[in-house]
Amino acid sequence: MNAETDVKHKIIFLVEDNKADIRLIQEALKHSSFPHQVITVRDGMDAMSYLRQEGEYENALRPDLILLDLNLPKKDGREVLAEIKADPNLRRIPVVVLTTSRNEEDIFHSYDLHVNCYITKSRNLSELFQIVKGIEDFWLSIVTLPVE
Template sequence: MASADEADETDLGERIDILLVEPNPGDTRLFEENFRDAKLMNAVHAVTDGEEALDFLHQRGEYADAPRPDLVLLELQLPGTSGTAVLSELQNEPPLDEIRVIVLTSSEMGEEIVRSHDIEADEYIRKPVQAEEFIAFVQEVEDFWFAIVKNESDD
């Protein structure tokens, strides 16, 4: 379900693949539209549950040819395999443990829930509730991504 113009590039001239793990189709549409409008990256791949996310990340089944994402936006409340289980697997399996993960939380409790399982995400961002909030959300993701790229280029 990739949706973005393959020719777009970021200001840094890099291709950024984002895996969005989001069960709500309306939220997925808002994420995709706002990322496309922000021209943050050139590919958003969306899946709706934990099993699909793991298949995508492990590049198996229908996702055998999927790119390894640079960034995962992970909703914790997923049908089937939970977001915390996906995050745990990401952290415990090389080379998946190198993928940056932003956990999308509906409340401040989300971060506490993740940490209570002795796992950690790279960032926690409160999921937008109103359509207008998605613009600020996209800016937070963009700031996070560019901070990572800058830190890696400084090393």
């Protein structure tokens, strides 16, 4: 086997309700230097169903990284984060909050819930691409993640 076939596709789980942000984040990840798949859901209820492999998501792939918006319909990102970090089967999956909120209460609360990092989205396209590239470089190529 060569090194290229030894590389595991990384699963990036994007939990985002804004269609424009979804497109931009997916576009930024298209330029990735490693094999990956982006799986997207648009609300907190679907996020938890996916992660728990329930209903239509019974064959869902376990993500290597979760990009989580805070302001989601049905179940907000704060609730999703709390459920992920309270679940022994999910808590080791790194969660990056990627949101427009600069609210200090959101930042403190996210870290109290054991988020791995909190990043404020930029509305500037090149800055957003740079942010996503930084997330990708750090979490999927530098960091050693647990294999489950």
